[in-house]
Amino acid sequence: MLKPLLTLEQVGKIYGGKVALHDVNFAIYPGEFIALVGMSGGGKSTILRLIAQLEAPTAGDIKFADPNTTVRVMFQNDRLLPWMTNLENVSFKSKNKTQQQRAKEMLSEVGLADFADSYPGQLSGGQKQRLALARALMAQPQLLLLDEPLGALDALTRRKMQTFIADICAKQHLTTLLITHDVDEAARMADRVIVVKDGTNVYEADGAKNQDTATIATVSERILNVILHAPATAAGVH
Numbered sequence: 001m002l003k004p005l006l007t008l009e010q011v012g013k014i015y016g017g018k019v020a021l022h023d024v025n026f027a028i029y030p031g032e033f034i035a036l037v038g039m040s041g042g043g044k045s046t047i048l049r050l051i052a053q054l055e056a057p058t059a060g061d062i063k064f065a066d067p068n069t070t071v072r073v074m075f076q077n078d079r080l081l082p083w084m085t086n087l088e089n090v091s092f093k094s095k096n097k098t099q100q101q102r103a104k105e106m107l108s109e110v111g112l113a114d115f116a117d118s119y120p121g122q123l124s125g126g127q128k129q130r131l132a133l134a135r136a137l138m139a140q141p142q143l144l145l146l147d148e149p150l151g152a153l154d155a156l157t158r159r160k161m162q163t164f165i166a167d168i169c170a171k172q173h174l175t176t177l178l179i180t181h182d183v184d185e186a187a188r189m190a191d192r193v194i195v196v197k198d199g200t201n202v203y204e205a206d207g208a209k210n211q212d213t214a215t216i217a218t219v220s221e222r223i224l225n226v227i228l229h230a231p232a233t234a235a236g237v238h
């Protein structure tokens with residue numbers, strides 16, 4: 001059996017006496033696309049911040065098989081630098097020839113080769129998110145964390161970007177964790193969907209990546225039912 005890239009064991013997080021997470025247990029395997037889904041305030045973003053090591057857990061362990069695993073986060077707010085060209089946003093103005101070449105390749109990969117010398121302010125919302133993706137991919141991460149990356153997009157662009165991101169991650173065999181409150185998005189993009197409710201993981205199911213619309217709808221409906229009706233104490237129930 002494949003070794004997990006990352007394992008969360010009995011992970012908890014308390015903020016000033018308030019329990020944000022408790023008893024979070026799951027593993028992420030190399031090459032998987034996982035979606036964490038659930039209602040607002042359930043703890044999804046906190047899990048992401050702990051995995052990204054932006055914060056430390058107050059209980060339990062987050063174990064990487066390789067402590068040198070490169071992790072990158074792409075946020076909803078694209079965090080692009082408006083005074084740098086699109087290419088510079090990806091290369092971080094590196095003078096290194098290999099890095100410059102790679103930045104160009106990443107821009108091509110996300111379909112923005114013709115926009116290298118223009119600025120983020122001249123891009124549409126979907127294009128900005130593609131640029132942010134190129135920047136995240138530049139570091140050749142082994143784990144890509146996506147924190148509601150498509151939340152600010154209109155419905156049509158969002159749908160296109162779902163396929164776009166899922167395809168790039170699959171092509172690069174990139175292990176990916178997506179945070180979303182959009183159940184359809186989770187089902188559509190992920191190999192595996194984990195429901196987070198009241199601070200813990202209560203359920204997981206196969207996603208419906210690359211499947212037909214009817215299957216995506218069936219999977220979404222089942223997950224939605226769990227989000228609405230699962231008892232929050234059912235940690236790890238499958």
Ligand SMILES: Nc1ncnc2c1ncn2[C@@H]1O[C@H](COP(=O)(O)OP(=O)(O)OP(=O)(O)O)[C@@H](O)[C@H]1O
Pocket residue numbers: 015018019020038039040041042043044045046047181
């Ligand atoms: N820095 C913080 N200080 C205090 N409480 C926090 C902090 N960050 C998160 N929380 C609390 O932890 C709980 C989980 O929040 P979190 O942002 O992880 O949920 P979420 O599922 O990502 O929600 P959303 O979808 O709205 O982003 C919430 O009750 C929130 O108020």
